[in-house]
Amino acid sequence: MTDRVLAIDGGNSKTAVMLVDADGKVLAQVRGPGAPPQTVGMKRGLDVFEALAREAAAQAGLSPGEPIASHTAAYLAGADLPREEEDLTRAITERGWSPSVVVGNDTFALLRSGTPSGIGVAVVCGAGINAVGVAADGRTHRFPALGPISGDWGGGSHLGEQALWLAVRADDGRGKPTELLPALLEHYGEPSMSKVVEKLHFQEVLFDPHVLCPILFDVAARGDAVAQEVVDRLVEEIVLLSTVSLRKLDLVDEVVDVVLGGGVMTGTGETVLGPVRRRVLEVAPLAQVRVVDLPPVVGAALLGLDTIGASPGAELRLRSAYEDHVPADDSTLSNVAVSG
Structure with a gap:
């Protein structure tokens, strides 16, 4: 089977699925409703993912009995704890979409979409709020991101x-x-x-x-x-998520990417980004703070390409070509529904 990556960005409000080959060529991309398994239930959530994955496979011209991909890279909102990632990995593996599967939190996809290596700090502010940090030596810093019970504010x-x-x-x-x-x-x-x-x-x-x-x-x-008090409080929270991760990973004195994403961040321009950047730079003067201009599903696909050992040219091809395949708005969402 030709190497292919099935990339899934499972958000709270939308699910994006992309199928790419080992050269970074986008074979298909579809979007549907949000279906976090922790919220709608494991079977219902994975049924939505599967319907979208099968739709992508059909768009790519694959036969129904053919494996969709050699690797599935699923980065999902709600996959906040190792136990959840393990449960999801096992459940997705049982679906048989691909021989290998990696499941992670969607913040990792955001980080990879905004960096050349997946190293740095990412803060997502969409329906909820979360952050992740990854150091060059492989150390990671995460938050449980379970809402008020884990100290979260914002989203x-x-x-x-x-x-x-x-x-x-x-x-x-x-x-x-x-x-x-x-x-x-x-x-x-x-x-x-x-x-x-x-x-x-x-x-x-x-x-x-x-x-x-x-x-x-x-x-x-x-x-x-x-x-404005609420907006200021959000700025404070994003700065805290960023700088705590930078400190925990000893990155405050390094040249490091701090990438921000999610619907709230992408929809507010400099209103939030400007003060966040100024305050992060007070702690980490060499940080490069910016809003990511690629959808997280591209990050999921890039992480999948990393896993199968794709060449650097594959990343370049995917990054340069994705705009031709990303739906411009919600009018192009798939008809897949969260039933039951």
């Missing part, structure tokens, strides 16, 4: 919840006045936050905190002090 879901919380308290008098109040009233089309809360309680209105996150940043950009 699009949490920021949206904060926006709602602050607007409700501004409306009923418990909180400070904030332009988040009229912004959320306009968003929900209601005269008061008490009416919004009632509809949310009775599930007459869908509560999607990710939708509220851009409103928070927009209100902060217009000079609202209350919204």
Whole structure:
């Protein structure tokens, strides 16, 4: 069988699957709904992954009975602890997509997509927030990233919840006045936050905190002090995740990449990146801090190519060609559903 890598970036809101050959040529790429096995269940999550993997194989012209790849590189949100990675590796191996399988947290894919070697620190701020650091000698530093029980703060879901919380308290008098109040009233089309809360309680209105996150940043950009406090707190958290990892790996005096990614980071421009860069450089003056401009599934594919021993030319080909294969927006998502 010709060497191929099946790369999976399993996020909370989307799943991206890419099939590449050993030369870095993109054979197929599809996207579908987020299906973290820890959230939707192992079978349901892997069924979504498999449907997308089979769709990619069909796009690449593979026969149904043919192995999809020689190696599967699956980097998944929610694969936060070694036990979870082991369980997922075993379950994916049983699916028979490829003879070899590596499962890791999606922060490793972000780090690889933003660096030539997978060395440095990556912070992802999407639906949630997490970070990983990898030193040149192979040492790693990670956080459990299990939410409040492991000390986490931030991520699009949490920021949206904060926006709602602050607007409700501004409306009923418990909180400070904030332009988040009229912004959320306009968003929900209601005269008061008490009416919004009632509809949310009775599930007459869908509560999607990710939708509220851009409103928070927009209100902060217009000079609202209350919204800006939340943005400042996010900056502080990203700086802490970065600098703690740099210190733990003894990288503060090294030339090192600090890459940032995730929907919140890519959607806020210099609003977050600027202050994060300034504060990280106070701790690690030689650090190169930037937002990654490649999707994490490319990082997963690169890690897979590393595993099968592909040539450096394969990485160059993949990096230069991916834009022709990455869907521009959610309108190109696969019809695969999280059923059950």
